[in-house]
Amino acid sequence: xKIIRLxxxxxxxxxxYAKNHLPEEACGLIAGKExxxxxxxEKVYYLENIDHANDHFTLDxxxxxxxIKDMRTLGLKPLGNWHSHPESPSRPSLEDIKLAYDSKxxxxxxxxxxxxxxxxxxxxxxxxxxxxxxxxxxxxxxx
Amino acid sequence: MTITVxxxxxxxxxxxxxxxxxxxxxxxxPQYVTVSINDEFVPTEEKESTxxxxxxxxxxxxxxxxxx
Numbered sequence: 238x239k240i241i242r243l244x245x246x247x248x249x250x251x252x253x254y255a256k257n258h259l260p261e262e263a264c265g266l267i268a269g270k271e272x273x274x275x276x277x278x279e280k281v282y283y284l285e286n287i288d289h290a291n292d293h294f295t296l297d298x299x300x301x302x303x304x305i306k307d308m309r310t311l312g313l314k315p316l317g318n319w320h321s322h323p324e325s326p327s328r329p330s331l332e333d334i335k336l337a338y339d340s341k342x343x344x345x346x347x348x349x350x351x352x353x354x355x356x357x358x359x360x361x362x363x364x365x366x367x368x369x370x371x372x373x374x375x376x377x378x379x380x
Numbered sequence: 381m382t383i384t385v386x387x388x389x390x391x392x393x394x395x396x397x398x399x400x401x402x403x404x405x406x407x408x409x410p411q412y413v414t415v416s417i418n419d420e421f422v423p424t425e426e427k428e429s430t431x432x433x434x435x436x437x438x439x440x441x442x443x444x445x446x447x448x
Contacts, residue, residue: 262448288445295445298414298421305439306419309387322448332447338409339442 239275241316241343241358241371247281248373252354254283255321255347262286264294264320266304267345268313275370276343279313286320293332294320317342317358327355329366337361343369381434398422398430407440414441 255263266282282304286294296318308315317339322330327348329337337344340362348355358369381394385405392401398417402410415422416439422430432438 264444266444292448293445294447295443298416298441301414301441301444302416302419302421302439305441318444320446325448330447336443336446338412340408342442344446 238370240272241275241369242272242277243356243371243373244278245373245375247278248356251281251319251347251356252349255349255354258286258321259323259349260291261289262291262294262321262323263347264296264318266296266301266318267316267343268304268308268311269316270313276314276316278316280308280311281319282307291323315342317344319345319347321347321349324350326350327357329359329361334361334364334366345371381432383432383435384437386439392432394434396432398427398432401432401438402440405440409442412443414443415439416441 264286265284267278268280269276269278284296284300284304287297288295305315325348327346329344329346343358344361345356345358358371360367360369381392382389383392398415407413415427417436
């Protein structure tokens with residue numbers, strides 16, 4: 238199973254952004270570089286949820302395009318997307334599964350339903366969900 | 381001819397159509413994919429008839445959305 242590494246600094250930014258967008262779902266893309274046995278997330282893109290809802294999200298293809306171009310410029314690889322669940326657990330909903338059209342993508346879900354946020358990453362293919370090995374690390378101890 | 385697909389330059393036959401490229405690149409669920417050529421989105425009704433040309437840059441953007 239591939240290992241997805243995420244720096245605590247980026248994780249904290251992600252949580253803060255999502256909290257600031259409550260009660261709506263927050264969303265965006267993730268990008269990074271291939272590393273031993275997986276990927277390291279180097280950048281999170283914070284994109285508009287054009288649904289502006291607390292139970293749905295949709296990315297605007299124009300925003301996706303802008304982010305993809307930025308990834309190309311930075312030499313990063315598109316890895317997938319992320320979104321928050323303001324009031325439900327960190328697992329794909331039936332709608333998340335139904336709308337997961339890219340089996341190469343990682344789907345990260347941040348739950349804010351409890352006091353402590355919970356972030357997980359999933360692989361979704363043909364309606365089947367498997368949890369990925371997401372490791373949130375601190376630069377202080379990782380290097 | 382050379383076409384850039386998802387940031388990678390590749391060689392294809394002249395006169396390649398967009399549906400052929402989608403098949404060659406094994407794009408999943410193409411009905412839910414937005415295609416851009418040289419930063420312009422291809423209207424759904426033009427996907428079948430679009431012919432690619434030398435130097436084009438193509439991106440496939442999957443619909444991204446969900447619930448909770």
